[in-house]
Amino acid sequence: MVDLDANGVLDVVSSTEGKERSIFFHWAPELKSITDANQWKTDVLPASEKIEAWMFTLPFDVDQDGDMDLISGSKSTGASISWFENPGGENSRDVEKWTIHRATDAAWIMSLRILEVGSEKFLAYSDRKGDRSGIYLIPFLKKEPWLGKPVLIGASGEEVMFLDLALINDDEKPDIVAALRPDKIRIFHHPENTLSLWENTSELEPLSSDKxxxxxxxxxxxxxDADAPEYIITCEHANGQKHGTMMYQQSSGYSTISGPEGVKFDRIELLDLDGDSDLDVLTCEEREGLGVFWYENPANRK
Known part of the structure; x- marks a missing residue:
């Protein structure tokens, strides 16, 4: 969700693979009509249409002109990380004026995140397949072409799925936490030089193939609300009585959140959806038709 036209209301951007292979803008109406589906308008982004299998899109002002651009990653033949330049102002809704800039080739992009270290910003991403698999950083530049060259910083040759950024240590530098198939959750601790190899790593207990x-x-x-953070994890291939969503705590290990419902889960958002001052878990599932749903955190349940 992002305010593409700077009118103070969040719009929705969706990325598609399969037959669509396009990015869509879903323009929000005024807030008073936000729940009226007939008031929303959808446009395909022509610069994205039918050219790549788009997997993930992240809003960010790449060219630092005050307008919100989009960074997108794709998979399969011709895959890339590219960014779409917002024409800005009154032209933001003119989808024909958005332009695409290819930043780097890719194989199968799973995650895009903005990593900030002091005044420096980097695009952190995971590439899942082929000879490009691993975790990379691309520095944002102060002038054109705005994005530098990708630097491999970890998990070379491994099947890296989604990743997150978190302050695991006390050094105030964000670390990278990644899910690696089949059973690893690995923490890449931030080195002195951000663009060097992130060699200092640690791992949670491996996921049990039985559970x-x-x-x-x-x-x-x-x-x-405890001092140590929790790790929320989702899985694929959670068949039968296996669990597809769980929590890991340093003091007690793994505990289930989902139970056996669902098989193929996906990305996670941590949001306070019920307004009770604790984080709930939003995710989705595609094999048993659970759709998009959330798990209520019982911590502050009344």
């Missing part, structure tokens, strides 16, 4: 599916996504957050 869990294969690692898909991980998010880190404080879900119980």
């Amino acid at each position: 869990h599916g294969t690692a898909k996504a991980v998010r880190v957050g404080n879900l119980d």
Whole structure:
């Protein structure tokens, strides 16, 4: 969700693969009509249409002109990380004026995140397949072409799924936490030089193949107001009685959130959806038709 036309209301951007292979803008109406589906308008982004299998899109002002651009990653033949330049002002809704800039080739992009270290910003991303698999950083530049060259910083040759950024240590530098198939959740601790190899790593207990599916996504957050963060993890291949969504706590290990419902879960968002001052878990599932749903955090349940 992002305010593409700077009118103070969040719009929705959706990325599609399969037959669509396009990015869509879903323009929001005024707030008073936000729940009226007939008031929303959808446009395909022509610069994205039918050219790549778009997997993930992240809003960010790449060219630093005050307008919100989009960074997108794709998979399969011709895959890339590209950014779409917002024409700005009154032209933001003129989808024909948005332009695409290819930043780097890719194989199968799973995650895009903005990593900030002091005044420096980097695009952190995971590429899942082929000879490009691993975790990379691209520095944002102060002038054109705005994005530098990708630097491989970890997990070379491994099947990296979704990743998250979190302050795991006390050094005030964000670390990277990644799900690696089939059963690993690995923490890449921030080195002195951000663009060097992130060699200092640690791992959670491996996922049990008897109880869990294969690692898909991980998010880190404080879900119980204790000092240590919790790790929320989703899985694929959670067949039968296996669990597809779970929590890891340093003091007690894994505990289930989902139960056996669902098989193929996906990305995670940690949000206070019920307004009770604790983080809930938003995710989705595509094999048993659970759709988009959330798990209520019982910490502050009344």
